[in-house]
Amino acid sequence: MFGWEFPPHILGGLGTASYGLTKGMAQQEDMEITFCIPKPWGDEDRSFLNIIGMNSVPIAYRDVDWDYVNYRIGKYMDPQLYFDLRNNIYADFNYMHLNDLGCMEFSGRYPDNLHEEINNYSIVAGVVARQQQFDIIHSHDWLTYPAGIHAKQVTGKPLVIHVHATDFDRSRGNVNPTVYSIEKNGMDYADCIMCVSELTRQTVINKYHQNPNKVFTVHNAVTPLAQEILDIVPKKSANEKIVTFLGRITMQKGPEYFVEAAAMVLRRTRNIRFVMAGSGDMMNAMIRLAAERGIADRFHFPGFMKGNQVYEVLKASDVYIMPSVSEPFGISPLEAMQCSVPTIISKQSGCAEILDKCIKTDYWDINAMADAIYSICSNPSLYNYLKEEGKKEVDAITWDKVGVKVRNHYDNVLANYRK
Amino acid sequence: MKTICLYFEIHQIIHLKRYRFFEIGRDHYYYDDYANEQGINEVVEKSYVPALNALIDMAKTNKGAFKVALSISGVALEQLEIHAPQVIELLHQLNDTGCCEFLCEPYSHGLSSLANEECFREEVERMRTKIKEIFGKKPTVFRNSSLIYDDEIGAIVADMGFKGMLAEGAKHVLGWKSPHYLYHCIANPSLKVLLRDYKLSDDISLRFSNSEWNEYPLFADTYIGWVADMPDQEQVINIFMELSAIGMSQSLSSNILEFLKALPACAKARGITFSTPSDAIMKLKSVDHIEVHYPMSWTDEERDISPWLGNILQREAFSKLYSVSERVLLCNDKKIKQDWDYLQASNNFRFMTTKNTGIAIDRGIYDSAYDAFTNYMNILGDFIRRVNSLFPVDMENEELNSLLTTIRNQGEELLALNKEVERLQEKLRKDNEDCSNGCTEVKAEAAKSSSAKNATVKKPKSKAEVKADK
Numbered sequence: 001m002f003g004w005e006f007p008p009h010i011l012g013g014l015g016t017a018s019y020g021l022t023k024g025m026a027q028q029e030d031m032e033i034t035f036c037i038p039k040p041w042g043d044e045d046r047s048f049l050n051i052i053g054m055n056s057v058p059i060a061y062r063d064v065d066w067d068y069v070n071y072r073i074g075k076y077m078d079p080q081l082y083f084d085l086r087n088n089i090y091a092d093f094n095y096m097h098l099n100d101l102g103c104m105e106f107s108g109r110y111p112d113n114l115h116e117e118i119n120n121y122s123i124v125a126g127v128v129a130r131q132q133q134f135d136i137i138h139s140h141d142w143l144t145y146p147a148g149i150h151a152k153q154v155t156g157k158p159l160v161i162h163v164h165a166t167d168f169d170r171s172r173g174n175v176n177p178t179v180y181s182i183e184k185n186g187m188d189y190a191d192c193i194m195c196v197s198e199l200t201r202q203t204v205i206n207k208y209h210q211n212p213n214k215v216f217t218v219h220n221a222v223t224p225l226a227q228e229i230l231d232i233v234p235k236k237s238a239n240e241k242i243v244t245f246l247g248r249i250t251m252q253k254g255p256e257y258f259v260e261a262a263a264m265v266l267r268r269t270r271n272i273r274f275v276m277a278g279s280g281d282m283m284n285a286m287i288r289l290a291a292e293r294g295i296a297d298r299f300h301f302p303g304f305m306k307g308n309q310v311y312e313v314l315k316a317s318d319v320y321i322m323p324s325v326s327e328p329f330g331i332s333p334l335e336a337m338q339c340s341v342p343t344i345i346s347k348q349s350g351c352a353e354i355l356d357k358c359i360k361t362d363y364w365d366i367n368a369m370a371d372a373i374y375s376i377c378s379n380p381s382l383y384n385y386l387k388e389e390g391k392k393e394v395d396a397i398t399w400d401k402v403g404v405k406v407r408n409h410y411d412n413v414l415a416n417y418r419k
Numbered sequence: 420m421k422t423i424c425l426y427f428e429i430h431q432i433i434h435l436k437r438y439r440f441f442e443i444g445r446d447h448y449y450y451d452d453y454a455n456e457q458g459i460n461e462v463v464e465k466s467y468v469p470a471l472n473a474l475i476d477m478a479k480t481n482k483g484a485f486k487v488a489l490s491i492s493g494v495a496l497e498q499l500e501i502h503a504p505q506v507i508e509l510l511h512q513l514n515d516t517g518c519c520e521f522l523c524e525p526y527s528h529g530l531s532s533l534a535n536e537e538c539f540r541e542e543v544e545r546m547r548t549k550i551k552e553i554f555g556k557k558p559t560v561f562r563n564s565s566l567i568y569d570d571e572i573g574a575i576v577a578d579m580g581f582k583g584m585l586a587e588g589a590k591h592v593l594g595w596k597s598p599h600y601l602y603h604c605i606a607n608p609s610l611k612v613l614l615r616d617y618k619l620s621d622d623i624s625l626r627f628s629n630s631e632w633n634e635y636p637l638f639a640d641t642y643i644g645w646v647a648d649m650p651d652q653e654q655v656i657n658i659f660m661e662l663s664a665i666g667m668s669q670s671l672s673s674n675i676l677e678f679l680k681a682l683p684a685c686a687k688a689r690g691i692t693f694s695t696p697s698d699a700i701m702k703l704k705s706v707d708h709i710e711v712h713y714p715m716s717w718t719d720e721e722r723d724i725s726p727w728l729g730n731i732l733q734r735e736a737f738s739k740l741y742s743v744s745e746r747v748l749l750c751n752d753k754k755i756k757q758d759w760d761y762l763q764a765s766n767n768f769r770f771m772t773t774k775n776t777g778i779a780i781d782r783g784i785y786d787s788a789y790d791a792f793t794n795y796m797n798i799l800g801d802f803i804r805r806v807n808s809l810f811p812v813d814m815e816n817e818e819l820n821s822l823l824t825t826i827r828n829q830g831e832e833l834l835a836l837n838k839e840v841e842r843l844q845e846k847l848r849k850d851n852e853d854c855s856n857g858c859t860e861v862k863a864e865a866a867k868s869s870s871a872k873n874a875t876v877k878k879p880k881s882k883a884e885v886k887a888d889k
Binding site: 264267268359360367368370371372374375378379380381382384385386389 | 439440441443730731732734735736773786787789790792793794796797800
């Protein structure tokens with residue numbers, strides 16, 4: 001598998017989904033997974049899969065001894081693997097910027113020279129593909145499609161790509177042509193395309209002109225909460241309700257609709273507080289908008305949340321809201337429901353396809369959104385119903401079921417490949 | 420000898436409009452006029468008019484051999500009066516044939532039988548009077564909203580003077596017993612209970628036009644054949660359904676009207692008669708009591724009240740609604756009384772169901788159960804505010820009631836005293852006429868006493884008013 005993020009060092013939903021999926025798949029006994037990421041930190045959970053850091057794969061020959069390799073990268077990788085990989089160098093990349101081990105540096109993030117990093121990643125993938133033994137290639141998101149294509153060309157093994165998002169979601173329609181071409185190219189080469197929702201599947205079919213027969217929907221799931229998170233005691237005040245938005249404050253997430261809905265609710269009642277946690281390019285505009293509507297005293301921006309802070313905020317909330325304009329899947333409402341928080345999501349979110357015990361509104365329908373917020377806050381029965389039934393529903397959505405689905409698609413691909 | 424008891428129900432709810440919470444306290448009109456008019460016109464055109472015409476036709480051609488029973492909910496009647504008076508006209512025509520019996524049901528088609536006895540009695544009484552006014556005959560048989568029945572409801576209905584009641588022939592209540600006999604209520608044997616044969620009823624109302632059904636296409640002789648083939652001792656076959664089943668659920672293009680029209684002749688050929696519920700109750704003897712501890716209904720697989728009160732959302736809305744029932748009964752505000760009828764309709768609760776029955780239900784303007792709940796609670800919020808603004812909230816209903824009684828009594832007393840004053844003044848004038856002068860003393864005395872009485876009477880009344888306004 002080619003991926004870009006893996007917990008605990010993650011920047012968005014992609015890492016969480018990669019982890020959950022691989023862990024779910026690893027429950028099948030005959031499944032062996034090797035996961036390639038640009039830059040491991042050494043504290044990843046390797047109990048159920050092998051992780052190869054692309055920044056420790058040599059692409060040019062360096063005469064180094066075992067001890068030195070062990071000293072340099074022993075934390076991330078078995079030195080023996082380094083030497084095995086070194087035997088599979090396929091071209092002379094000495095003209096590139098390499099370090100003393102003949103490896104390339106990766107930031108593992110989304111830097112400005114992202115396209116260069118994507119390219120480098122696919123060069124390294126050529127070495128990995130030649131060395132590793134496998135049956136199928138699985139690429140997560142457009143960043144790793146070139147690597148997947150490269151691996152397919154080198155080994156002739158079938159390529160599966162996993163569409164976690166498309167550029168149409170990220171840009172509200174103003175598609176970046178370079179990104180589009182990478183995405184389209186990856187889909188054209190793929191033998192099977194897995195999309196995280198029917199919404200995304202339709203985008204892939206209609207905007208990327210793919211044959212519907214090879215495009216499938218594989219919904220995401222959630223990993224059960226750890227005990228330490230379950231043990232967090234919610235800080236709730238008796239006479240105030242808290243409504244939370246949690247995510248990047250960007251155009252895609254529809255934050256302005258949340259502010260407008262909040263303004264409507266606050267015109268009627270004052271004992272509700274609104275929290276917009278996260279950061280993003282629209283944050284300042286949102287602070288301004290809240291002030292303009294005269295609700296700044298009840299509307300809070302605590303900034304970016306890390307690790308368990310996320311769950312502390314969720315547990316203190318009475319309502320979770322995700323008014324995304326276009327969300328390929330959206331794993332956060334599922335997390336909120338795991339924390340027993342009633343949830344409002346937009347109908348334009350992929351997760352709306354599998355969730356039933358939550359309120360769904362159109363992202364632009366601020367009236368309906370305000371009404372739903374007010375209703376949950378003022379009707380204990382609705383609150384309790386969504387809280388309990390929502391938790392039950394989300395607890396049944398597990399990654400091992402998704403793993404079985406993915407496996408079936410693998411089997412189909414392998415059975416029909418090159419026949 | 421077997422007899423078929425055929426009964427149709429007419430009910431259409433008043434659709435609620437999209438009501439956002441910020442309208443609470445500002446907008447007191449809750450209804451979607453367009454949806455109401457359009458909805459009622461559609462059902463009238465597609466179902467009621469053709470179905471009633473067919474029934475009239477059947478009554479006329481069979482000259483007394485065909486009998487049918489109908490009931491109309493009060494809210495449906497109101498809508499028909501406004502939007503489709505031609506249906507009322509047809510009902511009169513059907514009534515004039517003498518082959519039709521009108522039953523009574525709760526005015527609002529609501530669930531008051533499960534919540535508040537007084538409320539239930541009041542609306543049943545109101546409906547009974549209305550039916551009497553329109554069709555000239557006081558109904559003696561009752562059917563509750565969605566055929567909800569249990570022992571307690573049976574006892575109340577019997578107490579109100581009804582001779583019979585319709586109920587569901589639910590398997591979990593009957594067990595091995597057959598619904599094809601007359602039963603009586605265990606709480607009061609004078610109330611006879613007719614139990615619906617759900618198989619035969621649903622054959623018409625649910626399956627008739629379903630081409631995947633193994634009995635499709637169903638013909639009248641086959642259908643009557645099923646009835647005729649039942650054991651000879653079985654007495655009464657109760658086929659109850661909504662009138663809108665003909666034409667709406669089963670489209671007219673399935674020839675359902677022809678099927679209906681052929682029933683009397685086929686029945687006659689096999690020696691089967693038709694009866695109205697009161698005929699059946701009069702002619703037949705009850706074979707046994709039925710015992711129903713938990714309410715049953717004619718809806719869904721479970722035949723219980725879970726379609727309306729199955730989840731906590733529904734129960735919350737229900738208990739909030741009936742929390743003001745006593746106050747609504749006490750008040751005289753016509754608009755509030757009217758809204759009370761419309762809000763009670765059981766359909767409002769049905770929209771909030773989260774049951775997964777496999778059959779999609781039409782939620783009208785609502786996307787989901789939560790949407791229906793939110794909208795209803797917003798409207799209810801406004802309604803409860805209006806009711807509470809009539810009377811002080813912190814006062815107990817009993818205290819309020821006694822105060823209201825005092826006010827009413829004093830009002831009556833005042834009226835009586837005024838009459839007394841008038842009488843005395845009249846007398847005075849007569850006396851004056853009798854002895855034109857010289858009686859001034861008596862006159863002054865009488866005037867004095869009447870004004871004094873007036874003052875003493877007014878005082879407690881104003882006090883009570885002050886208290887009530889507080």
